[in-house]
Amino acid sequence: MRSLQSDVEQRGTRIFELVDKHPERLFSKAGFYQRLMALSMHDERFKTQLFRFVAVLPSLRRSSEIIQHLEEYFSGSNDGFSPLIGMGVRVARIFPWISAPVLRWNVSEMARQFIAGRNPHEVITTLRKRRAQKIGFTVDVLGEAVVSEAEADEYAALYGNLLEKLARETKDWTDPLGKNAELFPVVNLSVKISALYSQMSPAAPADAIAHLSTKLRPLLRRARELGAFINFDMESYALKNTTLELFKTILTEAEFKDWPHAGIVIQAYLRDSEGDLRDLIEWGRARGTRFAVRLVKGAYWDYETTKSDQNRSNPPVFLQKPESDANFEKLTRVLFENEAVVTPAFGSHNVRSIAHAQAVADELGIDRSRFEFQLLYGMAGPIKRALVEMGCRVREYCPIGELLPGMAYLVRRLLENTSNEGFLRAKFAENVPAKELLRDPKELIKPAVAENGDSRGHSGSNQKNGASLHAADGDSFRNAPLVSFIYKDSQDKMQSALREARKRFGEKHPLYIGGEKIWTDNLTPSVNPAEPTEIVGYGTEAGVEEAERAVKAARAAFEKWRWTPFEERAQLLERVADIMERRRYELSAVEVFEVGKAWSEADGDIREAIDFCTFYARQMRRLGRPKLTQQVPGEESYHHYLPRGVAFVIAPWNFPIAILCGMASAGVVTGNAVIMKPSEQSIVCGAMLMQVFEEAGVPPGVLNFLSGHGSVIGAHLVDHKDVDLIAFTGSREVGLKIWESAGITRPGQRELKRVICEMGGKNAMIVDADADLDETIMYSIYSAFGFQGQKCSALSRLILLEKNYDRVIERLIPAAASLRIGNPEQPGIMVGPVIDEPAYRRILEYIEIGKKEATLAYQAKEVPPHGYFIPPTIFTDVKPNMRIAREEIFGPVLSVLKVRDLDEALEVANGTDYALTGGFFSRSPDNIERIKARLEAGNVYINRSCTGAIVGRHPFGGFKMSGSGTKAGGEDYLLQFLVPRVVTENTSRHGFAPGQSPEYRDEFLWPKPRQ
């Protein structure tokens, strides 16, 4: 008996022979495209620039814009293409009306190569040609990212329309194999769920399924009536579980339970794909009706690995290509073994994967008319032909759509075709021998490669874009990963934490002074802003007496703590981080109730608190050791730092654990004794943080917890002679008072008070004429309305160039209108309540001011009846001097300003008192450079949201009236909590100087700690 491997080799060789019989290039059209691809395969930088240029081109309307971008993207590169571009640009300058359209035409042709038609009419022509070649079809609608429900409705209508047209045009078509035709309807539509619902949140699959089912039912019903097939395509990992759940839920409904013509995709590059497939098969058996599975490797490998690297989490995909190939083969067998209930389709261009499927089918006695091979339109034509010649069932995946929406698809295809790892490149561009291409992938898996992000050699390294840079310390720092609410397990844990937190509503929290729990007669309630009748907990109210006691306790503790080795202090923070990690869901749940954060926002806050602890611990280890200033014979001069004394930390409610923890942990790790005062609106969160420090073993008095009124204890402590440092984050009004008051030297005061003052913002995002609108809308909406606009980094001024003003507004308003507003206890809510009644009233007042000053372009109509819910609001016709364009509102209110050009945009953006965050959406390299240089903001974000700073990666803080220029989560932050000192010793004796001094020495501690 022949082994499977030799069978695969024989079949593969046969396919190659057939392929070589009709030599054709890899891609169906020659010329321009071939040349670009060849260059891309040999030059990574060129490839990046090319893909970026291709992505922006359709949005450029004038020839001059095309020429300008061409020059910006390609001038200065060393590839063979630049002289060509240089010449092209020179010619284009003289004859722009000729060159630019030619270029656009060329790129259009390139896209058209992968797009079967711009409309149903064009696509039918293509499908007819394929029919003559005995190739079937599945049609997919290309699209822009769906940012609103209006757009999702349009897609649903498009799918419906397409289905009708395809059914009409193909009604007399018969099955190409004339066998088992009942398994393979002629009309086959591939659907992407992301096109049908704009508010999908991985944390809320039930919500997504409810919305998507409403859209899908009419489509499935009609498909059934027309005898058509619907396939659920698979997209990024974040949507995978929802897609699977949706598929199973809707097809178990009575109406569709016995309908066999629906299919779903399994991506073999996913580690959990085998589990998913087996689960589907079990579901199919229980359902009792056949369904189909298209097995693919997966189209989002680069995206998934980049996303995971950014979040420092394990990627859901295999990291070695042969692992995906081997898993594809494993799942091929699983499919065939369960052929009684599942109809398999294999979506691959890889001859080895295809030959293996053929061999396993034969081994298990499955007729080749009972499964199909599916290949993409515009790719691997010779392989399709070979398979038809071998009597296999072949279906082509045919995208339909306009050029602009098709660009993301085109770029994915370009990436695939030029990927170092891809089969097509190996076979058709590099002529790798057949024998090599047909090897068993299991043999190619390298056991030595560690299964984590570092194995690819780019994550965590200091190599950036090929250049070796001096790495800031933040570069190798590993942030705690965010909780992924994709997983049912995480969703369940959060639900259970919310239930537990609810049970503890009304709990009373003491003050902590000098390691003792202190109670007073006054308790302050902290309410749930989504349901103000619910009291989340009570804080004990400190008065001046307790404040005095806290200062004394801190002062006393400081004398010992300051001489505690920094290593011990750093370890304390690491224990705090570990405890927060262990209690992560519990802490998040309290935030949801106490300040109205959505799940992921609450988790982000706890993650940030953990990062502050681990980052500052690490920074302290760097700063803690005295460093030699210069190497000179006979003298040693060491520069080091001492703590300042007693630090008073005043934190806001909007990042109730992260900011409090960030400031307090910086104070503690640097050897100061800290009094922390949480905001009056987030006392319970503050108390929880204190509990965590207690559990971690913070010595008595080193950290004291004082809840109470800012006007009483805050003012008292700011002015106190024994307080050496004030770390404040909050409003400009309070911040400026502290700044002023701390400047007065009181009798008996030892030190000049250091004030760290982080205040508000009036953050602007500028949208360039060539911006990617999908991203612009998505990120602007998130930046403006995420956490109800209550982040100091939130977007409040959207500055649009008049050239694309209408296009942005057209999509922005429906996107805002689609947001999910509600009690954030529910998963997937984007807009919850604002913090309390005064905030609620103040924001409503600003909305009234806005109505008088500008045009109310949008305001949500429905918000929950209880709680402090403000409807997301957008004003247009806003002028820079209006109050709504100058004053911080701190709520879900967005002002849109129209400007002539980038000069004016910068003038407007920089024209406020603040400089906290700012953003820019553009695909012009020159304009991006200009904004990088000229936008006045402490944190400038390009082509992304302007919120969500990550410790170590985006040190956070502004200047002008936004703050004193400090950077929380940055490598110089701890310096604010320290005083520098230099110790110099003459080490020579009678002219004899010892050898070289070490660059670092031990701390100056006396008495020396025992080893």
Ligand SMILES: Cc1cc2nc3c(=O)[nH]c(=O)nc-3n(C[C@H](O)[C@H](O)[C@H](O)COP(=O)(O)OP(=O)(O)OC[C@H]3O[C@@H](n4cnc5c(N)ncnc54)[C@H](O)[C@@H]3O)c2cc1C
């Ligand atoms: C008809 C059809 C429909 C499709 N539908 C979908 C769909 O709905 N959803 C979807 O996600 N994909 C889909 N794909 C798959 C995707 O678009 C790619 O075409 C496919 O992954 C390429 O695989 P291949 O077997 O042709 O080529 P090969 O060259 O053999 O494999 C390339 C693939 O290997 C994987 N890979 C690359 N590098 C690595 C690495 N270092 N470690 C691990 N794995 C790696 C990636 O998945 C990559 O795409 C479909 C493909 C076809 C043909």
